[in-house]
Amino acid sequence: MALLEILKYPDPRLSKVARPVSNVTDATVQLISDMLETMYAAPGVGLAATQVGVLQRIVVLDVDHENPRTNVYKLVNPFITHSEGQLVWEEGCLSVVDFTAEVRRAEHVQVVALDEHGKERTIEAEGLLAVALQHEIDHLDGKLFIDRISRLKRDLYTRRRRKMLRTGIEPSESTQVMI
Ligand code: GNR
Numbered sequence: 692m693a694l695l696e697i698l699k700y701p702d703p704r705l706s707k708v709a710r711p712v713s714n715v716t717d718a719t720v721q722l723i724s725d726m727l728e729t730m731y732a733a734p735g736v737g738l739a740a741t742q743v744g745v746l747q748r749i750v751v752l753d754v755d756h757e758n759p760r761t762n763v764y765k766l767v768n769p770f771i772t773h774s775e776g777q778l779v780w781e782e783g784c785l786s787v788v789d790f791t792a793e794v795r796r797a798e799h800v801q802v803v804a805l806d807e808h809g810k811e812r813t814i815e816a817e818g819l820l821a822v823a824l825q826h827e828i829d830h831l832d833g834k835l836f837i838d839r840i841s842r843l844k845r846d847l848y849t850r851r852r853r854k855m856l857r858t859g860i861e862p863s864e865s866t867q868v869m870i
């Protein structure tokens with residue numbers, strides 16, 4: 692069991708496309724276990740392998756933190772097979788610190804993936820699970836939720852983040868833009 696380091700924007704590794712897992716091995720099972728520990732410790736409702744610097748198509752999710760570990764998804768090579776409707780959800784990301792924004796996504800998705808035994812599974816999702824699945828699969832394709840908001844909002848965030856990294860000082864509340 693190990694906690695993994697979560698990469699933060701603007702780490703260039705977050706923009707890489709992850710490769711499919713060809714065989715689900717003991718190493719895959721170990722990575723999934725470490726990713727789950729890291730996700731719960733953060734805490735977050737999902738985590739993609741890309742966020743811990745592993746460019747393999749692996750995602751873990753648990754959107755029910757009231758009853759942790761009862762509805763855990765361990766997904767290998769997940770892909771969206773059907774999506775329907777639209778919604779707008781206020782998203783955050785463990786790799787995008789101190790920022791949330793509304794993002795438009797599909798309302799319902801069907802996702803097919805392998806589980807930790809290499810068995811194919813189909814998931815029908817709506818609400819937060821649907822949003823989180825789309826958010827995590829985006830990570831595997833090198834995309835962050837800030838790539839899905841207006842350029843104005845993204846630029847305000849990326850400038851604030853770069854300034855923070857340069858100076859080590861958080862801008863005051865009044866200059867923070869959380870829209
Ligand atoms: O913990 C998380 N919460 C969240 C809230 C709304 C939309 C997406 C997410 S995913 C995020 C964890 C994360 O960054 N996963 O990649």
Ligand code: NI
Binds near residue numbers: 830
């Ligand atoms: Ni994220």
